[in-house]
Each structure stands twice: as C-alpha cells, then as structure tokens.
Amino acid sequence: MIKIVELKKSFRNNQVLQGVDLEIQEGESMVVIGGSGSGKSVLIKHIIGILRPDTGRIYVAGEDITQLNEQDLNSVRKKFGMLFQAAALFDSLSVWENVGFGLKQHTGLSDQEIREKAREKLAMVGLYDVEDLRPSELSGGMQKRVGLARAIALEPQILLYDEPTTGLDPINADMINNLIIGMREKLNVTSVAITHDMVSAYKIADRIAMLYKGKILQVGTPREIQNTDNPFVRQFISGSAVGPITEDLEKELMERSAK
Amino acid sequence: MELKGQGAGYVTDLLEVLGDWIMEGIEEIGKVILLFFKALVWAFQPPFFLRNTIKQMLEVGVHSIPVVLITATFTGMVLALQTHTGFQRFNAESLVGTVVALSMTRELGPVLTGLIVAGRAGSAMAAELGTMRVTEQIDALYTLATNPIKYLVVPRLIAGLVMLPVMTVLSDIVGIYGGLFVSVTILDANRTVYLRRTWDYLTFNDIYSGLLKAAVFGLIISLIGCYKGFYTQGGAEGVGKATTGSVVISSMLILISDYFLTAILF
Numbered sequence: 286m287i288k289i290v291e292l293k294k295s296f297r298n299n300q301v302l303q304g305v306d307l308e309i310q311e312g313e314s315m316v317v318i319g320g321s322g323s324g325k326s327v328l329i330k331h332i333i334g335i336l337r338p339d340t341g342r343i344y345v346a347g348e349d350i351t352q353l354n355e356q357d358l359n360s361v362r363k364k365f366g367m368l369f370q371a372a373a374l375f376d377s378l379s380v381w382e383n384v385g386f387g388l389k390q391h392t393g394l395s396d397q398e399i400r401e402k403a404r405e406k407l408a409m410v411g412l413y414d415v416e417d418l419r420p421s422e423l424s425g426g427m428q429k430r431v432g433l434a435r436a437i438a439l440e441p442q443i444l445l446y447d448e449p450t451t452g453l454d455p456i457n458a459d460m461i462n463n464l465i466i467g468m469r470e471k472l473n474v475t476s477v478a479i480t481h482d483m484v485s486a487y488k489i490a491d492r493i494a495m496l497y498k499g500k501i502l503q504v505g506t507p508r509e510i511q512n513t514d515n516p517f518v519r520q521f522i523s524g525s526a527v528g529p530i531t532e533d534l535e536k537e538l539m540e541r542s543a544k
Numbered sequence: 545m546e547l548k549g550q551g552a553g554y555v556t557d558l559l560e561v562l563g564d565w566i567m568e569g570i571e572e573i574g575k576v577i578l579l580f581f582k583a584l585v586w587a588f589q590p591p592f593f594l595r596n597t598i599k600q601m602l603e604v605g606v607h608s609i610p611v612v613l614i615t616a617t618f619t620g621m622v623l624a625l626q627t628h629t630g631f632q633r634f635n636a637e638s639l640v641g642t643v644v645a646l647s648m649t650r651e652l653g654p655v656l657t658g659l660i661v662a663g664r665a666g667s668a669m670a671a672e673l674g675t676m677r678v679t680e681q682i683d684a685l686y687t688l689a690t691n692p693i694k695y696l697v698v699p700r701l702i703a704g705l706v707m708l709p710v711m712t713v714l715s716d717i718v719g720i721y722g723g724l725f726v727s728v729t730i731l732d733a734n735r736t737v738y739l740r741r742t743w744d745y746l747t748f749n750d751i752y753s754g755l756l757k758a759a760v761f762g763l764i765i766s767l768i769g770c771y772k773g774f775y776t777q778g779g780a781e782g783v784g785k786a787t788t789g790s791v792v793i794s795s796m797l798i799l800i801s802d803y804f805l806t807a808i809l810f
Binding site: 330333360363365366367373376390391439 | 591676679680681683684686687688689690691
C-alpha cells in the first residue's frame with residue numbers, strides 16, 4: 286500500500302532522514318518507534334505529502350507521490366486521514382464543523398447532512414452531544430477523539446497517527462489504543478502510527494519499525510522486536526538510560542561542545 | 545604576525561555575519577514573492593471560499609472603522625489648525641480647505657489607514673496563522689486535502705486589497721469634515737468658502753491616486769501578515785516574533801512604497 290524508498294530530507298545543515306526504506310502492506314498496522322528528534326514526525330509528514338523529500342520515492346497505492354503537483358497531491362490526500370499529536374483541531378470552528386470539514390470541502394452535502402454525518406463519526410469514537418462545543422471546551426482526550434472523528438470523516442483507506450497516546454493519562458491512552466484497533470476492524474484501513482510509547486506500540490502494531498538517526502534499524506512483529514539482538518533497539522524498548530544510544534548521544538554532545 | 549592574523553579573523557567573522565544577513569534577507573524576500581504568486585494562482589481556481597473572504601473583510605475593514613475614523617478626524621482637525629497658523633502669515637487662510645483636502649486624499653488618508661490596519665489586522669493575521677502553524681492546524685488543512693494558501697491566505701489578500709481603499713474613502717471624508725469643523729467653529733472660516741476651496745482644487749487624480757496607494761498598502765499588510773504567520777517557527781515565542789515582525793515590516797514597507805508610488809504617480 287505504501288512503499289518508501291531511500292527517503293532523504295535535511296533542514297538547513299541537519300540531515301533528519303538519511304535514507305529510509307519501509308514497506309507497509311494493505312490492511313497492516315505499522316508502528317514506527319524512535320526517540321525524540323529521530324525524524325518520526327518528518328517521516329509521517331512525507332507520507333501524506335506535507336513535506337517534500339530531497340531525494341527518494343514514496344509510493345502510495347502504486348503512485349509515486351513525490352512527483353505530483355499540489356492539485357494531484359490533494360486528490361491522493363483524500364485517501365488519508367491523520368490524527369495529530371495535539372489533535373490540531375481548528376479552534377475557530379465548532380466540533381461538528383471540524384469533523385465535517387473534509388465533507389464540506391469535497392462533497393456537495395448540505396450543512397444539515399454534514400452535521401448528521403459528523404454526529405455519526407463522533408459516536409464511532411464514543412462522543413455524544415458535543416457537536417456545538419468549541420474545541421477549547423474539550424479535554425485533551427476528547428480533543429483527540431474529535432481529531433480521530435475528523436480523520437475518518439472522508440472514509441480514508443489509510444490512517445496516520447502522530448503520537449496518538451502522548452499527553453494522555455494511561456486510561457485515556459488505552460482508550461485511544463482501543464479506538465485505533467477498532468478503526469482497523471470496522472473500516473478495514475491501513476494504519477501507520479509513530480510513537481515512543483511501547484505499551485501502545487505492542488498493543489496496536491502488526492509490525493514495528495525502529496527509526497534511529499534517520500534510518501530504519503529493524504522491522505519486525507512485536508514478538509520479534511521484543512526478542513531483538515540489536516543493542517540499540519533493545520535499549521529503546523526497555524527504556525533504559527544505559528546503552529549504545531546514550532553513548533552515541535554523549536559522543537555527539539562532546540563533539541558539539543568541542544566545536 | 546599573530547595580532548595581524550587575529551585582526552583578519554575578526555574581519556572575516558564580520559563579513560560572514562553580514563553575508564548571512566544579506567542571504568537571509570534575500571531568501572525572505574524570495575519567499576514572500578513566492579507566497580504571493582502561489583496565492584495569485586490559487587485565487588483563480590474554484591472552489592472560492594466566499595465565507596472566509598467576507599469574514600476577513602469584516603475583520604480588516606468593519607472592525608477597524610472606529611479607530612480609523614477617529615484618527616482621520618483628528619488628523620483633519622490638526623491639519624486645519626497648523627495650516628491656518630502658517631497661511632495666516634501671508635493672508636492665505638482661505639486655502640486651508642484645499643490643503644486639508646489634498647493632504648488627506650493624496651497622502652494621509654491612505655498612509656494613516658494603512659498604518660492603523662497594519663497594527664490591527666496585519667498583526668492579527670500573523671498571530672492567527674502563526675498559532676495555526678505551531679499547533680499543526682495548517683498541516684491539518686493539508687491532510688484534509690485543502691490547500692492552506694487558498695483557504696487562509698487568498699481571502700486575507702483579497703480583504704486587504706478591497707477594504708483598504710474603502711476605508712481610505714471614509715477617512716478622506718471625515719478628515720475633510722474634521723478640518724471644516726475646526727475651521728468653522730474655531731478659526732471663524734466661512735463654511736461655503738471652505739467647501740468651495742476644497743472642491744475647486746480637488747481633482748479625481750488626487751482621489752484615485754490615494755486609493756491606488758491604499759490598495760497597494762492593503763496588499764502589503766495582508767501579504768506580510770500572512771507570510772509571517774504562515775512560516776512561524778518556535779512555539780509561542782515564535783508567534784510573538786511573527787506578530788511584531790509583521791507590524792514593523794509592513795509599516796516600513798508602507799512608508800517606503802508610499803514614496804515611490806508618489807514619485808511614479810506624479
């Protein structure tokens with residue numbers, strides 16, 4: 286469904302992605318793990334064409350999206366839904382207008398019909414009677430649910446999740462995990478999530494890919510990842526402060542202060 | 545030898561910093577122009593976000609009317625006072641109305657309106673778009689297959705372009721009447737003579753050159769406000785910087801372009 290080939294991207298002098306290769310099958314749930322600053326967010330923004338790569342290819346359903354202009358990219362984007370880390374709801378619009386935003390732009394539905402659809406989608410994420418509230422009146426967990434409702438409103442084939450559980454308490458985080466699993470079962474979507482929350486990764490992933498220093502270190506099922514031989518992956522999943530990642534980081538800091 | 549080497553080091557450092565500034569400046573100008581052309585292309589492609597455009601027109605125009613009217617009225621009034629003081633010295637008091645009218649329509653109407661709207665609406669654009677950028681709302685628009693330049697920038701550019709001339713007409717009128725009020729009530733001028741002197745020497749050219757300026761200023765305010773907001777980086781601090789930057793830059797550009805427009809137009 287999605288194939289990423291030799292993806293490279295740098296910002297000013299900082300090479301964030303240094304040749305990422307990753308293939309995501311149709312219907313699969315792929316979770317990309319990695320530390321802060323490893324380039325996870327940059328990667329996911331390339332998949333939906335918000336960022337353009339320096340070099341490399343990204344195929345979505347067989348089509349190379351790195352070669353498309355804005356217009357064509359927009360029609361590809363309709364295949365996607367994305368949940369942002371802090372939900373990124375439009376704060377000038379009410380909840381139902383947020384959920385129905387895509388419908389308003391891309392279908393000829395009346396406001397009444399859009400409202401009805403929005404109510405349906407909100408029910409799917411477990412929210413009732415919030416249509417007329419403003420995003421700022423909702424709690425963080427509820428905002429994420431509204432964000433998810435907005436992401437599924439256009440019935441996408443692919444769902445992207447940017448740190449879906451970050452900033453939530455454990456109970457709310459697990460509810461979001463359940464919703465992500467539920468979305469796959471109900472909507473039959475391919476999903477890509479990026480996270481550093483291993484509990485969430487094990488729970489929602491078919492396969493896990495670890496991104497480190499702009500490259501994919503290892504891809505495997507949650508079981509394979511748990512039994513990894515790779516010392517970097519092992520340090521990350523065990524959440525230890527001691528290991529090769531820390532050593533790398535210290536070396537880097539030394540070099541920087543030497544300059 | 546060593547001292548000389550150090551001195552050379554400072555010079556190259558200085559040149560490097562200077563070079564960086566110039567490069568950044570050029571890059572920024574390029575990005576502003578690019579944003580303008582992207583907006584221009586999107587502006588002519590359906591769908592048209594009419595509701596957004598009207599909302600921005602209200603924001604730029606209607607909501608700025610009170611402050612624009614007050615400013616223009618008092619400017620007209622003080623112009624009458626000052627001109628009277630000067631013209632009295634060679635018995636030309638009857639021409640106060642002419643000076644007020646020409647100053648307002650050609651110069652002060654558009655410039656003052658521009659500066660006020662830059663402070664009020666331009667800064668609001670930078671703050672709003674900047675907040676949308678740092679909270680990923682702009683990215684969210686992309687994911688909903690809606691181009692943010694078309695959805696956010698184009699309506700604001702149109703609003704600036706259309707509303708500034710409208711507000712300038714208002715400020716011209718109240719400025720002239722402010723001058724009239726002071727002349728008649730305080731300076732004992734004759735109302736009929738004042739108004740005749742105003743209309744006799746005022747040409748269409750004066751008015752429409754002022755309105756043309758206003759349209760350019762409106763475009764500058766919206767473009768800079770949108771640019772600063774759209775490319776905001778660095779959280780809340782970045783939004784603050786973008787907001788301040790938009791007011792400073794668009795105010796300067798208004799005054800600079802004012803000179804060149806005047807020089808070209810007459």
